Amino acid sequence: MQAPELVERMLRGDRRAVARTISLVENAAPQLREIMAGLAPHTGRARIVGLTGSPGVGKSTSTNALVKALRARDESVAVLAVDPSSPFSGGALLGDRVRMQEHATDGGVFIRSMASRGHLGGLSWATPHALRVLDAAGFGVILVETVGVGQAEVDIARHADTTVVLCAPGMGDSVQAAKAGVLEIADIFVVNKADREGARVTARELRQMVGQVEHGPGEWKPPIVSTVAAKGEGIDELLGRLDEHHAHLTATGEADRRRFARAREEIEAIVMSTLRARLGDVHGHAALDKLADAVATGHGDPYSAADTLLAALDT
C-alpha cells in the first residue's frame, strides 16, 4: 500500500491501515515522512493517558479495566504498550494477542505493543510517532502502557497528557518510588490490589509524599485512587479522576503547553536521528571502529576520536 492510500484509510479509521503504519514506525520506514505530512492536519485531538509502575503492580489488568470502562461510555480507545526495556525480543507480543482476543470483535478498541529497539535516542521518535498515528486515526483516548520504573517512567510523562503511576501494597516500592522521581511525574497515583494487606499503609505513604510537596491554589494535586483492577473495583473513580485532570489541563492551557513540548522533542529527535544517519553515510563503520579500538586500548581519548569523526562531516 502506498503512503497516500494508507493515510486515507487511516483517516477513515481502518484498523489494518493503523496497524500497518505502526509497523512502519517500528521499522523506521522511509514512507513515514510522507505519512506524517498527510496526518498532521488531523492530529491534536486524542487524550493521551500514560500508565506506568513496577512489574507486577497490575498495569495490563488496569489498562484492560480502563478500556472496558471507556467503551461503556462509547469512547474509542487505543492501547499502545511500549516496552523500552526489550530491544532484544518482542516479548510483549504474546500478552498482546491474549488481550486482543477480549476485544477482537469491538471496532472501537485497538491494542498494539511496540518494542523500542533503539538506544542513545536512536528511536526516541517512535513513541510520539505511534501516538500521532493513533491520534489522527480518530481514537478519543490513547492509553500508553510502559514497562518498568526508571527512565521509562520519565519518558512516558513527556509523551502523555496525564500520567498514572501504579503501586501495589507490600512491594516495598512506594517510598522508594518517590526517590526514583515518580512524584514529579505522577498526575494520579493508583494503589492497585487494594484488597491486599498493606494497601492502606501504601496509600497513606503516598498521601504523605504528595502532602510534602507544596501545591498552590489552582495547582493540580495528584489524587490517590485505590483499585482492584482484576475485579473492576475503583475503576470508575479512576476514570472520574482522569476526567478531572483532563478538564484541569484544558482550563489552565497546560494541555497546549504539553502538546507544544512534545512537538519540540519530536522534531529534535528526528534532527538527531538524521544527523546520526549522515554520520554513518560519511564514515561507514570502519572509521568509528578504528577509533573505538584506540580508545579501548588507552591509545586515544573519546573526545579526540569524536573530533575526527566530526571533522569529516564538515567537509
Next chain:
Amino acid sequence: MQAPELVERMLRGDRRAVARTISLVENAAPQLREIMAGLAPHTGRARIVGLTGSPGVGKSTSTNALVKALRARDESVAVLAVDPSSPFSGGALLGDRVRMQEHATDGGVFIRSMASRGHLGGLSWATPHALRVLDAAGFGVILVETVGVGQAEVDIARHADTTVVLCAPGMGDSVQAAKAGVLEIADIFVVNKADREGARVTARELRQMVGQVEHGPGEWKPPIVSTVAAKGEGIDELLGRLDEHHAHLTATGEADRRRFARAREEIEAIVMSTLRARLGDVHGHAALDKLADAVATGHGDPYSAADTLLAALDT
C-alpha cells in the same frame, strides 16, 4: 584546580580530586576534554560490575556487603550509584552520605551518586565518563548500582563487564522480569532476602528461565545465587561467581570486546552531544519553538520542521 593538576592528583588516587572530576562530569564541564585525554593511557584495568533490579530488592545492601567482602580481600573499590530516573532531584545523595559514613576512614573505598539529568541521549556519556575516571584513579573493582528496571538495566549492561540482576521473593517480578528483557543482560542472578517465604520458588523460576535458553559449550550460563545481604549470607558465593565470570570474560576475549563496544558508544555519544550543541548555537531556541508550535497545532509535520533546522546547519 586546573585540569593537569587534577589528572596528576587523580592518578595518585587522591579521592578529593576524583570526587571533583565526577562533579565536572555531572556538570558537563569543558575541562573534561583535557582531563579525559590525560587519563586515557591509564584506563582499561578496572573490573566493572553492574548491579540492577527493581526498587526494594536490596541493591544498596547488596552493594555494601560486596564492598565489605572485597575490602577483606584488600581490593580497592569504587561505588557509582546512577539514578537515571531522577533528572529532577539529587534524591540519592542522602543515602550516599549515610553509606559514606560506614567507610569514611577507609581509603580503599570511594562511594558516589550521580544523577543523569539528560534525556534523548544528552548525557549518555556521563556514566562511561565517570567509569573512566574511577578506572584511571586505580580502583580495582567498580560497582555500578542503578535504580529500576527498564532501559536503565539495559544501559548498565552496556557499561559493565559483569551484570548482576537482583530479585527478591514475593515481589511478583521474577517472571515478569524475564519479559522485561533482563534475561538477555544478566550474567549472574541473585535472589536476595533468601530467608523470606517464596525464595525457593523465585530461584526455581529463574533457573527454569535460564534453562530455556540454549547455552553452547564454553558459553557462560548465568548462575543463580541466593543471598541475605543484610546478614552477609551468600556474599562469598556471589564473589566467587563474579571471579568466575571475570575469568571467563578474560579467557574468551569477551572482556576486550565489551571494552571496545563501550568505547564505540562513548565516542558516538560525544559526537551526538556536540551536534546537538551546534544546532542550539545556530538557531537559538526561537526557531525550534516556532516550528514546534506549528507541529503542535497541526500546521506542519515534524519531518518538514526537522528539514528546516537541518538546512540552516548546512549553510
